[in-house]
Amino acid sequence: MDLQNLNPSSLKSRFTARFLRALTEINAPKTISSSSPREIFQRYRRIKVAADKSMAYSVRSRRIWSRATLWRLRTRSRSRRLVSFGRRASVKTRTTASHGKENKEHHGAVLGVQAEELRELVPGGEAMDLCNLLDETAHYIKCLTTQGFCVYMGGLLCEGCC
Amino acid sequence: MSGRRSRSKQSSVSRITDDQIADLVSKLQQLIPELRRRRFNKVSSSKVLQETCNYIRSLHREVDDLSDRLSQLLASTDSDSDQAAIIRSLLM
Numbered sequence: 499m500d501l502q503n504l505n506p507s508s509l510k511s512r513f514t515a516r517f518l519r520a521l522t523e524i525n526a527p528k529t530i531s532s533s534s535p536r537e538i539f540q541r542y543r544r545i546k547v548a549a550d551k552s553m554a555y556s557v558r559s560r561r562i563w564s565r566a567t568l569w570r571l572r573t574r575s576r577s578r579r580l581v582s583f584g585r586r587a588s589v590k591t592r593t594t595a596s597h598g599k600e601n602k603e604h605h606g607a608v609l610g611v612q613a614e615e616l617r618e619l620v621p622g623g624e625a626m627d628l629c630n631l632l633d634e635t636a637h638y639i640k641c642l643t644t645q646g647f648c649v650y651m652g653g654l655l656c657e658g659c660c
Numbered sequence: 661m662s663g664r665r666s667r668s669k670q671s672s673v674s675r676i677t678d679d680q681i682a683d684l685v686s687k688l689q690q691l692i693p694e695l696r697r698r699r700f701n702k703v704s705s706s707k708v709l710q711e712t713c714n715y716i717r718s719l720h721r722e723v724d725d726l727s728d729r730l731s732q733l734l735a736s737t738d739s740d741s742d743q744a745a746i747i748r749s750l751l752m
Contacts, residue, residue, distance in 0.1 A: 537735065542728050612709040616712060619713055619717065642719040
């Protein structure tokens, strides 16, 4: 895989660079028992977080879903120490959710019910009005496919190195 | 999209029309492999939303499986220094 040929400003190349960097960090501390099931599971979780982080940081705050993901990642890492942080997060959702609800009732009333399921799948979806939800979903899907591609490429790389 | 922020007045609620919603739904339809072929047949908006949810879930599962496979692979490497060096050189 030739990274130099990728457009340096494209989402794919930004994501891949971040993700590969994270992978080398995840793989760095090599202990004797590195293939125990527990270690493998911990590595799996770190890879998943790295994939979500790489994706969200590559998009930054340009999208509601990426801001929600960044928020969730940051809150999770501090959740043990700061209980009040979680309370602030729920207040934040409440104020924007009531704003979104007015639009849910007026527009696409039929779609409003089906959109509930989608709201749970798209980060930050609970607080979006239907228009934003549909728009954000389209971008989120594009990024998810890029994420899958990059994790797959990371796997190929590691396979090639074994 | 930034114009939609001023939604506090009741009268501006009609700015978001059903046409805009239909347009966004059809854009979504193009992204979903299941529905892309049926472009010229009318697919209902609720069907699009349903398939979108299924598709997002399958994408999540795919990333999960790939991450799982990757974690297994990283555990089975013989020499971590070789692998790390190769990956690092690819990043340059």
